[in-house]
Amino acid sequence: MAGINNVGQGSLSYLDQLKKLQDQSKTEESTGKQDLKQEDFLSLLTKQLSQQDPFKPVSNDQMIAQMASFATVDGIGKMNTQFESLNSSMTSNQALQASSLVGRDVLVPGAAGIKPADAGMAAMVKLPQSMDNVLVRVENEMGQLVRSFDVGAQPGGDARVEWDGKDDQGNPMPAGKYRVKASGLMEGESREFEVSTYANVNSVLLGKGDGNVLLNLAGFESPVRLAEVLEVGKA
Known part of the structure; x- marks a missing residue:
């Protein structure tokens, strides 16, 4: 990466600034600040461009590589969100099907x-x-x-x-x-x-965010995971 000549920040590289932002994000979790998003990366890139050494500008290859990294990070974030939504939907469907086991x-x-x-x-x-x-x-x-x-x-x-x-x-x-x-x-x-x-199944409940469907069984102190059921008796 090209150097960044800035009196306020010294000669921090792009990766050094990124690490600094990540560390700052971790220390501010208690205030409600979320993990780094694509906007943070774009802001960092804009800052890098505005403070780059005019005699050693960032090359096109470096710009493309950085933009590709931003797109990858954003894509992974969206994919995680979609997986969470899919997992929630599947858990709800399992709970609905398991409700037929009550009694x-x-x-x-x-x-x-x-x-x-x-x-x-x-x-x-x-x-x-x-x-x-x-x-x-x-x-x-x-x-x-x-x-x-x-x-x-x-x-x-x-x-x-x-x-x-x-x-x-x-x-x-x-x-x-x-x-x-x-x-x-x-x-x-x-x-x-x-x-x-x-x-005998008394009731059905959802696990604590782990995607498991649990069955409360008559006489059992702890619920049993639906996945552990070996056979279902006749209605």
């Missing part, structure tokens, strides 16, 4: 599920291969075993298991949170399998 059961990762009053609960067990027998155990919130039963031979893949909500003596268990565990013998050793449980 329905969804399958989410995790062995802990909610048993409603006068009913049982269902879970999905992921089996790495076909099994001769699969043992299911149901524990209460205290980790105490309330029911165990064998669901027999199962093919590999997802196997649905259902608990009728009663203990080993046939007594109905109260409503609340229960944990379902499943195990089986593989190559002569007992192995625990991954379990997912069903939960």
Whole structure:
């Protein structure tokens, strides 16, 4: 770049002045000043032209390169704005579609599920291969075993298991949170399998600016991301 002979600013180069403006912008964020815009670059270019050394003027190539840089910065800024708008629109559409899930059961990762009053609960067990027998155990919130039963031979893949909500003596268990565990013998050793449980959707909400759609599930303290839902139950 050509030198800038200015008594007030010394011999700061174009890049030095640009860095100075950027640093100043960062220190003034608390006052509401935004990041550098195309107008700031054009103002800097105009200042450079008015203060350039007449014996060493800026060449046409330098001018074109600087103008191309300005256009690139402005284009990136507009593209970011368009992406933000698109992301907001997609999130709103997802929330609208997810609203149809309210009142329905969804399958989410995790062995802990909610048993409603006068009913049982269902879970999905992921089996790495076909099994001769699969043992299911149901524990209460205290980790105490309330029911165990064998669901027999199962093919590999997802196997649905259902608990009728009663203990080993046939007594109905109260409503609340229960944990379902499943195990089986593989190559002569007992192995625990991954379990997912069903939960009822109470409401739908948007994430905090991160584009996520969240589901409030009955009995769950924290919402679950829509992307985590593995299966949607029948209406």
